[in-house]
Amino acid sequence: MTLQQINYILTISDSRSMNKAAEKLFIAQPTLTGAVRDVESELGIQIFHRTHKGVTPTVEGELFISKIKHVYQQYEEIMEEYGEEMKFRRRFAVSMQHYSFAVNAFIEMAKHYDSNHFDLAIRETATANVIKDVSLLKSEIGIIYICEANQRVINRLLRENELDFTTLIECPASVYLSRSHPLAGEKELTFEQLDPYPCLSFEQENESEIYFAEEILIEHAYQKTVKATDRATMMNLMEGLNGYTLCSSIYSEKLSGDQFLVIPFKDNGTEQSKMNIGYITKKNSVLSSMGKQFIDEVCRELKIKS
Secondary structure, three states: OOHHHHHHHHHHHHHOOHHHHHHHHOOOHHHHHHHHHHHHHHHOOOOEEEEOOEEEEOHHHHHHHHHHHHHHHHHHHHHHHHOHHHOOOEEEEEEEOOOHHHHHHHHHHHHOOOOOOEEEEEEEOOHHHHHHHHHOOOOOEEEEEEOOOOHHHHHHHHHHOOEEEEEEEEEEOEEEEEOOOOOOOOOOEOHHHHOOOOEEEEOOOOOOHHHHOOOOOOOOOOOOEEEEOOHHHHHHHHHHOOOEEEEOOOOOHHHHOOOEEEEEEOOOOOHHHEEEEEEEEEOOOOOOHHHHHHHHHHHHHHOOOO
16 A cells, blocks of 8 residues: 555545545546555455545445554655645544634645645534544534533533543633624623523534533523524624624624624533633644644644643
């Protein structure tokens, strides 16, 4: 098995399509298919399921791909330090809950590599998927938060998947709403003030939604709730329904614009409304140069030391 074959397999895994992978690699599809079959024959396993809808890794294939990502990452690190003009194709992927500061950091990170070849991926997704992506090395880094209400379940999942959590910032809960909201002029907000309006949240793909919610204080008995799956819809609901969401106090006008407000949430003084935002990585892994650059940019966005 060669590094070129490893590159082929990783590209197929990311693309979920032989055609798309061949286009990215600038090779003919029969050449790509033949390379995969050679590796499968050499190892005695089937790496991908092939259907008319595309390709997906087998159970053995998922494990194999997670291991060769380590190998290819080490190769990239060596080439970065010693390779001539760094002409190899860089790879980096991050999965996250819906955080605009992390999107901004990703954009700034990519600008540093603008003149180089790269394959980048950014995935805003449900909390359980963030953990799964990093555990399978589909993404090198995941951005999530931990609070008093979910820490037992989240920490257990991190241990089971051999993941480390590194704290970036701890911040209090705040209320996100539009500037046209009837409560927009308030200095702080309580549940009593908010209860007449719809509470918005990102839909999770798990029955234990209370532990995987991206919004804090989800256990409150809200009178009205609306779920969405993407940030653009969430913003539309804030304006159209006078909805609100409870999240961190971090807000970025670069992506979200200036038509929304962040107002401090007034609680009863407990620790339940504190969010510990951080990133997860595979245990004992070393961040790639792109991973380090991304975390540096995240710290700049959050105005903290890296």
